[in-house]
Amino acid sequence: MKKPWFQAILALLAIASLSAHAVKPVDADIDAAFDDAVARYDLPGLAVGVVRDGEIVYLRTAGELAVGSGNEITPETLFKIASNSKAMTAALLARLVDAGKLKWDDPVIKHLPGFRMYDPWVTREIQVRDLLIHNSGMGAGAGDLMLWPSPNAFTRDDVIAGLAHLKPVYSFRSRYAYDNTLYIVAGEVAAAVGGAPYEELVRREIFEPLALTRCQVGEWRRDEVGNVAQPHSQRDGRNVVAGGDGDVIEAIPMAAAGGIRCSLNDMLTWAKMWLTPDRFGLVDGKPWLSQAQRDAVWSAQMTMPLSKRMRDWDGSHYSAYGYGWRLADVDGTQKVSHTGTLSGMYSALTLLPEKNIGFVILINADADEARTVLNQTLVKHFTAPAQKRTLAYYAQRIAAEDKDETAARPVPDTSLRIAASSTAMQQWLGVYRDPWFGEVSICPKQDAVHFTSAKSPMLAGKVMQLDDRFLVDWDAESVDTEPWLAFVAAGKNQPAAMTMAKIDPDADFSYDYEDLHFSRVRGCP
CATH class of the missing domain: 2.40.128 (Lipocalin)
Structure with missing residues (x-):
């Protein structure tokens, strides 16, 4: 038999052989999906973490802040979380509701008297809750050209004023169509009732009390903060930095819709707060957010289309949008999630509350398919482990779908221009x-x-x-x-x-x- 001290040495050597940025217990299936994603999609950088029952059970990063820099991605690396910022904006408003400064059904013009939509009736009727649930009647992405591509010269006031000229394509509250611009209005509602700029409120009400120590919003200096992932795109078959940061990261109009940056560790802390509020949702011994508001943000506020993929892959029966979160069922269990997409930066946060499990994916590349298949593989790892679905399995299914869709809607050939x-x-x-x-x-x-x-x-x-x-x-x-x-x-x-x-x-x-x-x-x- 081996001596106890010898066994201890072997254990220490095993731990030392792991990646510098991985923690025990390492899950072989997740490791395999992680490795396959990096190799299959040639990702410049990837960060993945899993929490279960309030503990981090998987943490791994790979790649560089910028290809060729030699600066490794770590769990403290800042990524653009893009539209995962929406849940933070919604939580900020929920905090203000708890404080009695706001009601979800307040008319927007009660707090922003100069606010206008294209239709005067909608201007009068639109409520704070409507700003968060994509039911305005505008087309998907309406007004986004004031936000992207960046940098540009549009101000937050320009974006809000522009809404008066965006003609709706549907009836108000009749259907779901994703938008970003109304989240900017929501941020300004928060500023009006909170008595401080949106960015200051986010730092004061979210980052500081929840110890999201690396998260950034507003203006900050890249080198003072340090360890900042840069966006990449593929050119001539290789990854290159595209739209990288200068020394000063300036405040941007779309912060409330998608302008926050956080690290993997921050996002896992954020996930734990939602999943285990009795341990991680207390500030000075008191709930950071009331149960009533936790229920509100995770309640179906607007029905979303239930896609064929959701039915086929997940056996889903419903799909809806809450306040800053997407809601669905997967293999008979609740899923609360969101994704974030900006040029060269992709994120995903998925929570399975009934299993007390959550996971985060952060990528510094244009990586739509990579995020989709990795996220799906992790979901099924926890909701239907007996199926043993691999990342390759879902990559093959998407390839088949893409072939069918390309045949159905070919892109016009403009090569003779x-x-x-x-x-x-x-x-x-x-x-x-x-x-x-x-x-x-x-x-x-x-x-x-x-x-x-x-x-x-x-x-x-x-x-x-x-x-x-x-x-x-x-x-x-x-x-x-x-x-x-x-x-x-x-x-x-x-x-x-x-x-x-x-x-x-x-x-x-x-x-x-x-x-x-x-x-x-x-x-x-």
């Missing part, structure tokens, strides 16, 4: 204005015609021609969704007009070109 000449576009040259997006110019420049946005400098590029149609080839490689341009000739007392539409109809809805309606206001300089 040529640069549009100023002669061909003579009738349409000029400066155009949209009520919420502002001015763009369609003007000659260096023997070509260029589209240039006054307030969104990333939206600049060469106008191209394909047969009798025009499109824009964006200069910035990080802007990957090209638009068609359509023109209408001037009429009696009507200036020439221009509209835009995505060439790829299935591209990210945040490129909401279809919401733009330009009128020509003057000729080219």
Whole structure:
């Protein structure tokens, strides 16, 4: 028999052989999914953590802050959590409800008298709760071009003022359509009743009492904070930093919708607070959030479409949106979750409250499929372990789905495009204005015609021609969704007009070109 001291030494050696950023117990199935995700999708960086019964039972990171930097990702590395910020904004409002400063059914104009929607009736009727549940009647992603691509010159006031010009495509409260802009309004409601800017309230009401020590919002300095993951995209088959940070990370208008950054450890602390409130949801011995408000944010507020994938993969029977959370059932158990998507940064937070399990995925790459299959593999690991579903299994299922969808909705072939000449576009040259997006110019420049946005400098590029149609080839490689341009000739007392539409109809809805309606206001300089 081995001596006890010898067994102890062997145990210590085993622990030392693990990744520097992994903790016991290591789950072999999760490890396999982690490794496969990194290899299959060539991820520059990945961070995954799991909590069960209030304890971290899995913690692992891989990759670099920026490829080639030599700076490793750790559990303290900051990632953009993107739309996982929405749950924090909703929790901030819930805290204000607990404090008696706000009611969920308060009219928005009670707290923001100057707020306007396109329809005056909706302006009067829209309540604080409506700001959080995607039922406004606007199309998906309406107004997002004031937020992305960034940096741009739109202010928070610009975004809120722009809502008055965004024409709805559905009846108010009739259906779900995801939006970001109304979360910005929600942040300003919080600021109005909380007596401090949104960013200050988040630090005071969420970060500090819950000890989310690395989370950042508003303006901060990259090198003072340190250990900050950078976004990446794939170019010529390799990962490169795209849209990386400068020394100063500036405050941005969309903080309440998706502008918070946190580390893996922070997000696991946040998960534990929701899953085990009697241990991790107490501040000075008192509940950080009342049970009534915990119930409210996790209650179905707006029905969401139940997709074929949810039925086939998870046996789901319902799908709904709460206050900043998506709600569904998976294999007979409750799932509370959200994802976050920004160019070059993807996140996922999934909670299984009935099992007291939660997990976090953070990736510093454009990694939609990687996040989907890894998240799904982890969900099934806990809800249906006997199925032994691997990451490869779900990758293959998505490949089959994509093949069917591509056949059904092919992307138009624009490979025969040529640069549009100023002669061909003579009738349409000029400066155009949209009520919420502002001015763009369609003007000659260096023997070509260029589209240039006054307030969104990333939206600049060469106008191209394909047969009798025009499109824009964006200069910035990080802007990957090209638009068609359509023109209408001037009429009696009507200036020439221009509209835009995505060439790829299935591209990210945040490129909401279809919401733009330009009128020509003057000729080219």
